Amino acid sequence: MRLKSSTVVAIGLIGAVALFFIIGALFGAARPKEARAAAKSAPQATTVQAKLTPEVAHEYDVVLRGRTESARTVAVASETAGVVAATPAVEGAFVRKGATLCRLEVNARQATLDQAKADLRSRELTQQATVELAKKGYRSQTQVLQSQASLDSASAAVRQAEIALDQVNIRAPFDGVFTNRNVEVGSYLSPGQTCGTVIELDPILIVGDVPETEAGQFAVGAPAVATLVSGEKLSGKVRYAARDADAQTRTYHVEVIAQNPRLTARSGLSAEIRIRAGVGPAHLVPVSALVLDAAGRQGVRFVKADQTVGFAPVTVLEETPEGIWVRGLHGPTRVITVGQSYVGEGQRVRVAAAN
Template sequence: MRLKPQYMFVIALVGALAIYFLVRSVFGGHPSTAEAKPTAAAKAANELPSVQVVAVPEAVRESQVVLRGRTESARTVVVRSETAGVVAQAPAREGSFVRAGTVLCRLSVDARQATLDQARAQLRSRQLQRQAAQELAQKGYRSQTQVLEAQAALDLAQAGVRQAEIALNQVNIRAPFSGVFDKRDAEIGTYLAPGQPCGTMIELNPLLVVGDVPETEAARLRVGSPATARLVDGRMLSGQVRYVAQDADPQTRTYHIEVAVQNPSMQVRSGLSAEVRVGAGAGPAHLVPISALVLDTAGRQGVRYLVGDRVAFAPVTIQEETPQGVWVSGLAGPVRVITVGQSYVADGQKVRVASAR
């Protein structure tokens, strides 16, 4: 029986394909080991966690300690009476600026002027007696002892005059320094005993900006360090640290700090809230995205970065937050900080760096 031509063509095609696959399986059908290895390596690389990083250079920056504070008068003194008497005049206006020596309250003079006049008359009498004794002693009519007694009486009279002058001057209760007469405690007609208050004086130039720093920051502060304060209304004050406490508050474990600033116009009042920034010296710092900050298993705040292709963690201290990122200390040299995926990798883990989208 003779096959049709179309059947013969199909049989020939099938035979050719069979011979092709047989030859390929014998001479080159299995991939070589060299070809298989890259495929496995690529597969393993694709299974590594993917992160994105940013290169952050090291910069030298003036570090600062930031704290909340308030303005405070440099001195606050309750001015008190040194003698007894009724307030006869109150020349200083409450809330006004007064210079040192200005009379705040004036007591009635009473008999103090008469006492002074009597003491001065006694002094003139003693002066004459001493002069007469000296002249008579020169003529031999007085002994040297009598001259010394006259001199002693003269000295006593001079002390009496001084005492009467002080008593008379004490009716004027004066400002001990230049400042604001902030509060009046005694009005005209008020009887003041020794030690009772006339009013309160406050000194606003220089002005103090005070606050409390945590024990972790106190060691960085020094007397004389530059400082700035931003008030609630936006005004800026500049000054220097004048005091840092050496003993912590037992309740808050913080240290009190005082910054002295100039306030010549005395427009800045006492008691205003302020943000205080105190210079703590220059040092290395890095500007990292705020989103890169993470917590490790011990609860420390820091950043994760790459050493080669493995993850490392470094605890950092925040120096300042800016619109561009956060200035931190605790890193060394240029660092490749992980910015995406840092919360899903662990220290020492090998990762794959993906390009940023």
């Protein structure tokens, strides 16, 4: 049976349409799969929480670790030789300036003084007689002067004997605490040997070493507060700040002097020293916002204007119950408070308000 040409054309058109739909169905099903795969492979912006933190003027301190020291420490030595006769000062007790710490045997010193006084009295009588005779013309002016010189020599001998006698008393050079008594009754002391040590605890020193990055932020006379390991606080001021760094640690020695009237602070106690360094820009951020970057620097991550993450190294100025004051940020900053450990610099993020 022979088909008409019109029938053949119709069949061809029907086949072409059917083929078009079949191909469309095949490729149409593939495109959604490819789209879904592409959507899955596209990076998604991480959601973080950030808090807008303003820049404010804040008083800040230089904080360092230190220890207490006596303002003065003197090993009190004997000026003369002798056997120790008494040790009236109690070791560890407070002593006043001039108090006797150790006493040597007097021996012949008192006799020497008595003899010098007797000789002085004799010379005084001789001088008086010479002057009277000179008035009557029986003595020359030269003899008067010689008699006066003898009297002066006798007076000096008395003074010398008094000093030698007083030297048996080894005395405290200033108000302080008597420590490390190293003699007993019967011990022999030569000139220069020590009876014990006196330390001055009022005022007291709190010493420490400041890093070179903060050495120039305060000056001598700056107010300071030291918190001792016992919790006691001592208020004072910087007495000394070294200008020459330690060759090994590259730090500068600092001394703070403070009043200690009740002597409650002892020498050698650990202390935290806070030296007032002035007023400067700072930001208050949560403690949890602090992170370390790849180089090990302490800082905070924040959101830039283009919604990408930035990192700023910071210096902690002060810790408070509300958070920590840091220096290193500039102007109002959106500090990341949640998710900061899961994002990196330059990464695009979505920001949700901090709770």
